[in-house]
Amino acid sequence: MNPLPGFHFHHFGLAAREPARALDFLDAMGYRHGEAVWDPAQGVLLHWCEKSGAPAVEVVSPPAGEDGPLSAVLAAQGTSFYHLCFETDVPLDVALDRLASSGIRLVTVRAALPAVLFGGRKVSFHVARGFGLIEILEPATGSDAGAQAR
Numbered sequence: 001m002n003p004l005p006g007f008h009f010h011h012f013g014l015a016a017r018e019p020a021r022a023l024d025f026l027d028a029m030g031y032r033h034g035e036a037v038w039d040p041a042q043g044v045l046l047h048w049c050e051k052s053g054a055p056a057v058e059v060v061s062p063p064a065g066e067d068g069p070l071s072a073v074l075a076a077q078g079t080s081f082y083h084l085c086f087e088t089d090v091p092l093d094v095a096l097d098r099l100a101s102s103g104i105r106l107v108t109v110r111a112a113l114p115a116v117l118f119g120g121r122k123v124s125f126h127v128a129r130g131f132g133l134i135e136i137l138e139p140a141t142g143s144d145a146g147a148q149a150r
């Protein structure tokens with residue numbers, strides 16, 4: 001099978017009930033991160049973690065004392081990699097059509113919505129049958145082409 005055009009790995013999503021512990025580990029591994037960013041549309045706190053030559057990690061946490069959209073992921077353990085994000089260079093509907101045409105079956109679990117961490121670029125979440133949860137990050141437009149994770 002040839003790789004689907006227009007998809008690029010973007011980051012790993014790590015759900016963490018105690019983000020400070022996850023960030024301590026990533027710090028020890030040489031990752032850098034900024035302050036937490038609250039995304040009200042998703043109901044989560046986010047830390048963007050980067051290391052030169054390594055994949056980015058998005059640490060996703062519920063508000064203190066809550067699980068919110070991470071309830072199922074955090075039920076069995078306090079920290080878990082739970083999604084992979086792919087950035088696309090085509091509109092979301094084209095990206096989803098390409099996946100479907102290749103035989104990949106998807107169930108949309110969260111329709112596209114603006115993501116604070118990515119400068120308002122839209123993200124959507126889908127379960128890919130036989131694989132798991134993926135996030136699709138829409139392409140940057142002229143007005144937000146310079147926006148990066150904070």
